[in-house]
Amino acid sequence: MKAINVSPVVFISLCMIYIACNSSHGEKKKDDAVAALPAAIDVFPLEKDKLSTAFQTPAELIAWQQVDLYAKENSFVRKLYVDVGAEVKAGQLLASLEAPELNSRLAAAESRLKSQEAIYTASKSQYDRLYETSKTPGTISQNDLDQAAARKNSDLAQWEAAKAAHKEVMITRGYLEIRAPFNGVISARNANTGAYVGPSGKGSEFPMFTLQEQRKLRLVVAVPEAYIGYLDHKNPVEFTVKAIPNETFKGHINRLSGALDNRLRSERIEIDVENNNKRLLPGMIAEVNIPFPAKDSILIVPKTALVNSPERTFVIRIVNHKAEWVDVKKGRESGGKIEIYGAGLQPGDQLVKKASEEIREGSDVQHVKAVAAFK
Structure with a gap:
């Protein structure tokens, strides 16, 4: 057999190609093996915390006192x-x-x-x-x-x-x-000299005068039923009006109606507003912010841990590598955090951070990864 003369440069090139092919094949096998493993599920320990929220809504400024003045007797x-x-x-x-x-x-x-x-x-x-x-x-x-x-x-x-x-x-x-x-x-x-006036509906369609006390106003706010449990006479209130956009006015809740409006399902609250300079006018629409400070520690979870299905609202707890759906009720929500109320939940329970209905009740969960709740 006749020997084949190969130059050193060609020989080295062939060796590098062989090594590269073997290396690529090995890495591919390794990647396939990693891909075959199930993705780890992020879980976090349930903790108690205090959640402070705020309620924002439009409200109306009205006169402290207002009266329509009619003539008592038919007259001129x-x-x-x-x-x-x-x-x-x-x-x-x-x-x-x-x-x-x-x-x-x-x-x-x-x-x-x-x-x-x-x-x-x-x-x-x-x-x-x-x-x-x-x-x-x-x-x-x-x-x-x-x-x-x-x-x-x-x-x-x-x-x-x-x-x-x-x-x-x-x-x-x-x-x-x-x-x-x-x-x-x-x-x-609504009257001029010589006009015929009288009681409402009998001589005058409109009052002769409307009198308003404007040096003190009432800010009237309708608070939905879901928030009335957080209301208190000590709650501070801040509001702004479009006519004076660069100024924030402050006060606190002075009166609670103690009943819900049958139509709006809300409670009327009133805030007294001093207006000696008469910059604010009755009838102005204000944008109100009422902070609801936390009163007691309560179970708090990230918004992603809560599943809202048509049938139920629940979180997923991992117990002995099994998924358990736990029904809860929602409380306040702020900044991606939600208050929850659920029987059987205790601080320290391991909950799925990104819960969904795809993690079925009772399914095996072998691969978990401990993470922080709010990071």
Whole structure:
């Protein structure tokens, strides 16, 4: 056989190719072996913690007090003393009215009052004379004296009734002056001089004036039923309004209604807002933030550990390398953390961090990897 002469360079190249082929084949076998192993499931120890959340919602600013002022009697506007935007004091005269027929009623009441007074004076004098005379035995019968006393008492009752009727007309006449019931601002005026006004629905479709107390406001918030368990009179509140976007206003809950609105299923709460500079106006919509601080330690899990299926809400616990579905109820949620309530769960239980229905109840879980709950 004739020997083949191979140059050293070619020989070395062939050797490197052989070694590379063997190495690639070995690595492929190794990768296939690793791929054949099941992926490890991340588990974490269940722990208790305190979760603080906040509730954000739109709310409305309303006047501390607001009233629509109507005329008590059908009448005509004689003079208006204030206009829209006027700041008034309690008892200040806002408008004067006139009702000609009321003057006639007053004159009739005064005439009847004087008539009844005269009748009573006469009957009383008659009774007094008879009484003095009856002191002499045999001069006046007891029946005549009783008749005179009854007449006097009847005339007294008629006089008292006339005085009450006269007083009623005088009070009604006082209603011809419209006065402010409290300090505030006239926010609406719907009458002019000479206009015919009267009680709501009988003479006026709209009130003569709307009066609002604006130096103090109420911030009215509707809190859904799910959050009312966290409400307290000490809860601080922050809010902003679009008209003053660079300023945050603060307060705290002053009043809880103690009942749910049947339509909205929410509880009304009110926050008192001092507004001496009147920068805030009734009717403004505010964006409210109510923090709910944590009260007690509770079981906390990452959001990924909770499975929400159509039939149930559960977490997956690993016990003796077996998957166990544990039903829970959700509490508050914040920053990827969720409060859970479940019978049988204890701190230290190993839960699957990325739970899903693919990990079936009772399935074997041999490969697990311990990780932190919130990293």
